[in-house]
Amino acid sequence: MTRIWFALFLTVVLFVCPVKGAAQSAAPPSTRAEEHERQQQEKAKHTHPYVPGFIERQILQFEEEGGFTTVKAVSPAFGGIKSGSGFAVGPAVGHTFPDGSIVQAKAVFSIRNYKLLQGFYQARPFADGRLLVNGRVRWHDAPNGPVFAVGPQSPEARAEYDEQRTEISAQALAHPITFVRLAGGAGWEKYRTSGGAIAVSEDEALPIVPPLPGLNADPKYVHTYGMAALDWRESPGYSRSGTLLRAAVHDFRAGDGAPFSFHRLDSVAQQLIPIMHGNIVFDLSARLWSTSPDRGDEVPFFMMPSLGGGDFLRGFRNYRFRDRHAMILTGQYRWYVQEYLDGVLFYEAGKVAPRFGDLDLDNLEKSYGIGLHFHSPRTTLLRLELARSREGLRFIFGFSPVVF
Amino acid sequence: MKRTLLTTAALAWLVVWLPAADPKFYDDDPISREVDSQDASRVEPWDISLAYDSIVNLFGNPEVAHTTRAQDINTIDEVPDSSWFVNRRIATAEDMMRGVDDDTGPAPGSWTVKYGKGNGVSPGFTIVDSRGRRYFVKFDPPDWPTLATGAEVVVTRLYHALGYYVPQTNIAFFRREDLMLDKAATMTGADGKKRQMRESDIEANLRRAAREPDGRYRALVSSLLPGAKLLNGFKYIGTRPDDPNDVIPHEHRRSLRALRVFGAWVDHRDAKAINSMDALIVEGDHRYVRHNLLDFGSTLGSAGIGPRDPRDSFEYIVDMPPTKRALPAFGFAPRPWMSVDYPHFERIGRFESVSFSPEEWKPRIPNAAFLNARPDDLFWGARRLKMIMSDELIRAAVRAGRYGAAQTEEVLARTLIERRDKIARAWLPTVNPIVDVAFADSGLTFSNAAVDFGVAAAPSAYTAVWSRFDNTTGTAIKIGETRGQPPMMAPAGLPSLSGEFIQVDISAEGAAQKEWTEPVHVWFKRTAAGWKLVGLERVQ
Numbered sequence: 001m002t003r004i005w006f007a008l009f010l011t012v013v014l015f016v017c018p019v020k021g022a023a024q025s026a027a028p029p030s031t032r033a034e035e036h037e038r039q040q041q042e043k044a045k046h047t048h049p050y051v052p053g054f055i056e057r058q059i060l061q062f063e064e065e066g067g068f069t070t071v072k073a074v075s076p077a078f079g080g081i082k083s084g085s086g087f088a089v090g091p092a093v094g095h096t097f098p099d100g101s102i103v104q105a106k107a108v109f110s111i112r113n114y115k116l117l118q119g120f121y122q123a124r125p126f127a128d129g130r131l132l133v134n135g136r137v138r139w140h141d142a143p144n145g146p147v148f149a150v151g152p153q154s155p156e157a158r159a160e161y162d163e164q165r166t167e168i169s170a171q172a173l174a175h176p177i178t179f180v181r182l183a184g185g186a187g188w189e190k191y192r193t194s195g196g197a198i199a200v201s202e203d204e205a206l207p208i209v210p211p212l213p214g215l216n217a218d219p220k221y222v223h224t225y226g227m228a229a230l231d232w233r234e235s236p237g238y239s240r241s242g243t244l245l246r247a248a249v250h251d252f253r254a255g256d257g258a259p260f261s262f263h264r265l266d267s268v269a270q271q272l273i274p275i276m277h278g279n280i281v282f283d284l285s286a287r288l289w290s291t292s293p294d295r296g297d298e299v300p301f302f303m304m305p306s307l308g309g310g311d312f313l314r315g316f317r318n319y320r321f322r323d324r325h326a327m328i329l330t331g332q333y334r335w336y337v338q339e340y341l342d343g344v345l346f347y348e349a350g351k352v353a354p355r356f357g358d359l360d361l362d363n364l365e366k367s368y369g370i371g372l373h374f375h376s377p378r379t380t381l382l383r384l385e386l387a388r389s390r391e392g393l394r395f396i397f398g399f400s401p402v403v404f
Numbered sequence: 405m406k407r408t409l410l411t412t413a414a415l416a417w418l419v420v421w422l423p424a425a426d427p428k429f430y431d432d433d434p435i436s437r438e439v440d441s442q443d444a445s446r447v448e449p450w451d452i453s454l455a456y457d458s459i460v461n462l463f464g465n466p467e468v469a470h471t472t473r474a475q476d477i478n479t480i481d482e483v484p485d486s487s488w489f490v491n492r493r494i495a496t497a498e499d500m501m502r503g504v505d506d507d508t509g510p511a512p513g514s515w516t517v518k519y520g521k522g523n524g525v526s527p528g529f530t531i532v533d534s535r536g537r538r539y540f541v542k543f544d545p546p547d548w549p550t551l552a553t554g555a556e557v558v559v560t561r562l563y564h565a566l567g568y569y570v571p572q573t574n575i576a577f578f579r580r581e582d583l584m585l586d587k588a589a590t591m592t593g594a595d596g597k598k599r600q601m602r603e604s605d606i607e608a609n610l611r612r613a614a615r616e617p618d619g620r621y622r623a624l625v626s627s628l629l630p631g632a633k634l635l636n637g638f639k640y641i642g643t644r645p646d647d648p649n650d651v652i653p654h655e656h657r658r659s660l661r662a663l664r665v666f667g668a669w670v671d672h673r674d675a676k677a678i679n680s681m682d683a684l685i686v687e688g689d690h691r692y693v694r695h696n697l698l699d700f701g702s703t704l705g706s707a708g709i710g711p712r713d714p715r716d717s718f719e720y721i722v723d724m725p726p727t728k729r730a731l732p733a734f735g736f737a738p739r740p741w742m743s744v745d746y747p748h749f750e751r752i753g754r755f756e757s758v759s760f761s762p763e764e765w766k767p768r769i770p771n772a773a774f775l776n777a778r779p780d781d782l783f784w785g786a787r788r789l790k791m792i793m794s795d796e797l798i799r800a801a802v803r804a805g806r807y808g809a810a811q812t813e814e815v816l817a818r819t820l821i822e823r824r825d826k827i828a829r830a831w832l833p834t835v836n837p838i839v840d841v842a843f844a845d846s847g848l849t850f851s852n853a854a855v856d857f858g859v860a861a862a863p864s865a866y867t868a869v870w871s872r873f874d875n876t877t878g879t880a881i882k883i884g885e886t887r888g889q890p891p892m893m894a895p896a897g898l899p900s901l902s903g904e905f906i907q908v909d910i911s912a913e914g915a916a917q918k919e920w921t922e923p924v925h926v927w928f929k930r931t932a933a934g935w936k937l938v939g940l941e942r943v944q
Contacts, residue, residue, distance in 0.1 A: 031432040032478075036651075037441040044442045044648035050450045060453045066596040098599040128608045276742040277714035280735040335735030339721040343731060 071096045077106040078399050082142050082163075083309045084318035085114035087397070099124040102134075115141040127174075135170035147196060149210040150301055150322050152352050152363065156391055157206040158317075161215060162194035163302060169223070181246075183227040189252075190220045193302060213260075214300025220255040233272065237379025237401050240278040240334075244270040244285075252303065260300050262293040281342075283332035287312070290356055291324045299324055307350050307365065310396045314348065315367030315389025323352035327359045330402075334373070342373045344385070365389070371396070427875045429905070429927065429938045434478040438486035440649035440692035447646045447684060447693055449635045452677045457639065461676070461770045462722050473943070474658035474781055479927075480940045481780065483567075487649070487685070487694045489659035494565040494792065497800035503561050509574035509625045511535045516584050520591035520601045520609060526552070526701065526708050527609040529591075531583070540626040541576075542701065543613030545709050550614075550751040550812075552701040552708050553624035554805035558816070559670050559700040561801040565792055566666055567659070569696040572627040575806040577620045580610065629696055631683025638695050639677045641772035647682075647693050658781050660773035665785030665831065667774070668765035669823050671755065673717050674702040675767050675774075704816070705746075705753025712754040715741045721768050740764065751812045757822035762830040779835045779919075780942040786831035787839065787853050795821055825859075833860040833917050835942050838910050838924040843935040847891030848908060854917075864914030868892050873905035873927055880907045887913075904930045905938070 029035040052060060071094035079088050087110060094104030101124040108116040122134035142163045148154050169187025176182070195216035196209035209215070226249055233242030247267045254260040270285035289305030301322055307313040308320025312328045328350030334342045349364040371385030380401035387394050478484050485491055494500050510533035518538070519530040528542040544552050553575055560570045589601035613621055640660060643650040654660055667675050679699040685692055701708035707716070718741040719726050729737045740761070746754040767774065795817075802817040837853040837860075848868055854860035867887050871880035883906075884895025898906055909923035927939030 028426065030430065032430040032435045033432055033439060035426075035430065036438060039651045040440070040442045040649050043651050047446065047646050047648050049448055049646050050644070052451070052453075052456075056453060056456045059456045060451050063453055063455060064451075064596050096593075096596075098593040098597060100593065128604060128611050277744065279739065279742045333735075335730070335733075336715070337730045338719070338723060338727045339715070341727070343734065345734070 066096065071102045071104050077108050079108070080118075081108055081110055081114045081116040081140050082145075083311070084112070084145060085110035085142065086112040088114060088116070090116070097124070113143055130175055132173045133170070134173075136167070138165075138167040138169075140165050144197075146317060146319055147210075147212065147215075147301070148317075148320055148322065149206070150212060150304070151354065152321065152323065152358075152365075154321065155206070156320075157204045159196045159198055159206045159209045161196040161209075161302075164192040166190040171225075179230055179232050181227075181229040181231050183248075184225065186222070186224045188221070189223050190218070191300070191302065192218045193300075212301040213298035214302060217258065217260065217300060219258045219260040219300060221260075222253045222255065223250065224253075225250040233270075235378040238375045238377070239272055240281050241272050241274045243272070244268065254297070259297045260293075260303075261297050262291050262299045262303070264289065264291045264303075264305075279336045281332075281334040283330075283334060285330045285332075286327070287330075288327045288359070289325065293324075305352065307352060310383075310398050311402050312348065313350050313365055313367045313389065314346070314369055314385060314387035314396055315394055316365065316391055317394070320391075321350075321352040321365065323354050325354070325356050325359050326350065326352040329364075337372075340375055342375065344371045344373055345369075346371070346385075346387075369396075375401075428873075428878050429479060429875055429929065433938050434480040434482070434484075436478070436484050436491075438476060438484045440487050442648035443691055444647050444649060444684065444693050445691040447635055447644070447682075449633070450644075450646075452637050452639070454676075454678050457677050458769050461640075461772065462720065471778075472656055472776065473778070473941075474656055474661060475652045476657040476659060479938055481784070481942055483658050483662075483784070486659070487692055488569075488657060489567045490569070492565060492567055494797060497796055497803075500561055500565060500797045500800035501804045503557075503574070503804065504564050504570060504572040504627075507537075507572050507574070507627055509576040510537065510539055514582050514584050515541075515578065516586045517601065517606060518586050518589050520589065520605050527612040529606070529609060532586075538628045540628075542624045542626070543609075544622060546612060546614050548614060548706075548710060548750060548753065549616070549622060550805070550807050551711065551753050552706045553622060554751065554807050555702075555704040555706040555753075556624050556626075556700045558801050558805040559672065559703045560698075561804050562670060562793070562798075563666065563697060563700070565797065565801070566788065569694055570700075571629050571696065571698055574625050575804075576623050576625045577616065578623065579620055624701075626698075629681060629683050629698070630685065631694060632686045632691075633684040635682040635684060635693065637677040637680035638682050640675070640774075644682070644693070649692055655772040655776045657773065658784060661777035661781040662785030662788070664771070664774040664777045665762070665782055665789060665827060667767060668717075668760075668762045669789060669820070669827055670700075670703045671705075671712070671717055671765075672700065672703050673712075673767045674699070675771055676769055705749075705755030707753070710753075711750075714744060714746070714754055715739075716768060717765050720766055720770055723766075747815060749812050749815055751807050751809060752816050752819075755816070755819055757819045757826065760823050760826055762823075762827045778943060779831070782831040783835045783837065783853075783942065786827050787837075789824055790828045790832070790853075790857050793820075793824055798824070828857050829859045832857060834919055836911065836920045836922050836924045838926075838942075841908075841910070841924075841926045841937055841940060843894070843906075843908070843928050843937070845934075847893045848886075848910075849891045850910065851890075852912075861916065863912035863920060865889065865912075866892065867911050867913060867923075869909040869923070870895050870898070871907045871909075872899055873907040875905050875929075899930060902930050902932055906930075906935075 029038055075092050077090050077092035081088050088108045090106060090108035092104055092106035096102050102122040104120045106118050118136060118138045120136045122132060125132055144160045145163055146158045147161045148158045167187055167189045169185060171183060171185025174182045193216060198205050229246035231244050233239035233244055250264040252262050266289050268287045273282040291299045291304060293299050304322040304324060305326035306319045306322045307326055307328060308316035309318035328348055330348045333345040337343050347368045349366045351364050353359050367387055367389040369385050369387030371383060373380050374382040383396060383398035385396040387396060476483060483489050513534040515531040515533055517529050517531050521528045530538060531541055532538050544550060557573045557575055560573045563570050583606055585603055585606060590598045591601040591605055593599040615621055639654060641655045642653055663675055681696045681698050682693050683696060685694045705712050707713060726739060744759045746756050798820050799817045802813050807813050832854040838850050839853045841850040855862045865887055869885050870883045872883055873880050883897045886892050886895060906928050908926050911923040912920035925941045928935040929938045
């Protein structure tokens with residue numbers, strides 16, 4: 001029996017231990033350097049190229065194609081039809097040429113059945129990028145648009161009308177020095193409007209379609225314009241400081257002897273006052289529009305300046321007030337929430353008037369509200385605003401800055 | 405007999421088959437160099453998306469453990485030389501001004517433009533000088549002369565001195581007529597694709613560049629990084645999967661964690677993957693990856709294209725706690741950056757020291773290495789900063805920026821000095837700051853970094869607990885305890901054979917900082933020459 005145990009002992013000591021010892025002899029490092037080398041050897045067995053995931057690949061491709069600064073082969077297009085369209089989206093196809101010229105076509109459709117087809121071309125930048133020349137062919141269809149009576153005291157009730165517009169135009173935009181911007185352009189525009197209708201389903205409907213200049217008319221225009229601006233803002237789309245002074249003159253020559261030729265003057269002054277390194281920004285602006293028809297002619301109602309909607313007098317419906325002349329004073333208090341998010345309180349007062357001399361500070365329509373502005377360093381991307389006026393509360397969901 | 409044989413066999417089996425514990429200290433500890441042993445020739449450039457990297461770091465919840473000890477340190481708590489970091493000693497002002505090497509920029513004469521930046525935010529191009537050397541050329545924004553170029557030159561010198569791999573940078577001046585367009589020059593067009601470069605592209609670049617009063621252009625000229633192949637940047641989290649030597653997660657590298665300290669010092673708020681560059685180094689038959697930092701245009705008071713945003717360095721670009729406070733407060737939630745009074749020096753931009761709080765400093769995007777930095781990492785960085793960056797060396801680095809105005813340079817240097825001292829006050833006392841430990845017959849000697857640098861009062865006494873240390877099992881058996889000031893004599897009964905270890909746990913008494921009661925553990929190995937320091941752990 002003892003022999004058996006002794007044989008077992010010898011087996012363990014002579015065979016099992018040396019096998020394990022041999023197995024371990026290559027493994028344990030005797031120096032720190034060997035230990036590091038062993039870790040690196042182990043990894044060397046499993047090295048492989050980095051494989052980005054699906055989302056990372058898409059973002060990489062987007063960046064390599066120039067990011068947001070270039071027109072892409074296929075991309076979504078948002079909005080841009082006409083105020084009051086509601087949320088609108090559609091496909092866009094385009095191409096950016098190596099010299100910087102751009103071509104793009106898009107079709108956009110809105111939840112209110114507004115439609116847009118547009119072709120756009122911009123030539124390569126000239127004068128070291130200080131001069132841009134572009135042109136577009138554009139058609140939109142805006143059915144059942146709101147139409148209120150013209151004038152500052154118009155009732156809240158409304159009718160509806162359909163509008164189609166076709167445009168072929170070209171323009172040149174120059175900024176010879178940093179803060180100077182000049183623009184000029186010409187185009188052919190054709191409007192087709194319906195005779196108006198009463199939306200019987202709505203409580204606020206007018207009893208009859210009001211008599212309005214241009215309703216049921218189909219004027220064609222040769223439109224020319226010139227614009228000059230002094231702009232010390234950081235960017236037109238989003239800024240925390242700076243001043244804007246801008247004036248534009250438009251001439252609309254009606255064709256076929258239609259009595260709708262007129263001039264329009266647009267002017268705007270804006271001052272941004274940052275406080276505590278931009279934690280608070282007072283954004284003060286005044287804007288004025290004035291149209292003057294040729295003798296014996298009229299300004300079609302749909303070409304008149306208007307207040308109400310997502311940009312001006314936001315507490316009122318789209319196109320709530322129209323007349324030949326209009327003005328609005330806006331004070332916005334913006335506070336920094338985080339790098340790309342501002343809180344906004346705003347107060348607006350404005351009016352429309354049949355005569356320029358009536359644009360005074362009496363009987364101004366007022367609107368105020370609160371909102372959030374999501375923005376990039378250079379432009380406002382999304383506005384969520386709640387605006388109130390004597391006619392109620394409106395929620396504004398906008399994909400662009402307030403128009404300036 | 406049977407029992408004896410069984411017991412002996414079982415013991416033999418246990419000794420051999422139980423996993424052998426790795427010793428705590430190897431014979432070559434502490435190492436002074438981390439070697440890249442494997443051939444890295446198969447590493448290929450990878451594309452890094454700025455947007456994706458930002459999203460991951462902003463919303464991906466990078467690990468914030470604060471518990472994992474740095475893994476690129478040696479056993480005495482120091483960072484050895486590696487392809488990430490070098491323990492350089494910049495001794496003189498001349499060495500600091502010189503930078504990475506002796507190259508002082510392009511040779512006089514015409515520069516041949518080889519490649520242009522087409523769609524970047526800031527202008528620039530690549531040139532070859534009359535000696536055939538290639539440089540990247542960048543400019544200051546038109547209304548802010550010296551702002552970005554000065555910052556880049558100063559910070560590359562400071563980071564080089566601190567131990568990082570950076571490109572050599574210099575300031576150079578040239579006139580338009582010095583530039584010649586190479587017929588084969590290319591640039592990235594507006595469509596993101598390469599195209600032939602034109603003279604008008606040079607004009608477009610120069611139109612966005614600041615000029616000297618005499619009409620010359622001031623430029624930052626950056627040398628090509630050494631290496632056979634540029635591999636794009638490294639990420640501050642994880643490892644590079646195709647680099648066999650990259651085995652330590654980057655967020656656990658002290659050399660990167662300590663950038664939290666150095667970044668706060670120079671306001672390196674753009675420490676992210678795209679502002680780094682890996683390069684394949686060929687040395688004989690050996691190929692490995694070296695990890696460089698670059699693009700310091702957004703440091704000090706510069707944001708590259710203008711002065712630094714006043715909100716930078718106080719908050720991430722998406723930072724929920726201040727956002728939650730600010731949203732309902734209508735602008736009246738106090739934020740530190742709101743009241744900062746920046747000195748008005750256009751050549752420096754927005755850079756000051758009064759409101760600077762090292763602990764509160766943040767880069768624009770969360771950085772996984774910074775978030776994982778522990779108090780011992782921050783202590784190491786603060787001590788290195790204080791040890792290396794004398795006032796004289798800081799002033800020399802600033803002079804290299806060639807700001808052209810003595811008062812401007814003095815203000816910038818003084819700001820850096822004051823920020824350095826704030827960092828020392830913030831992070832030297834927050835761990836037990838015992839350093840430079842040695843043990844000889846004359847006793848145990850050490851220094852207190854916080855006391856030596858004048859940022860904390862000396863404790864009334866120190867306590868040293870002495871133990872015999874078993875390097876195989878890691879167990880310590882107490883021998884005795886001594887108390888007093890260094891040098892502290894050892895108790896009787898220390899091991900005397902060569903190869904034996906002792907452990908000494910040193911803590912402070914009567915100090916204002918409770919962290920100082922947490923002992924620093926040090927280990928000595930008995931050698932023929934005496935006791936050799938082989939280990940130091942500050943926080944366990």
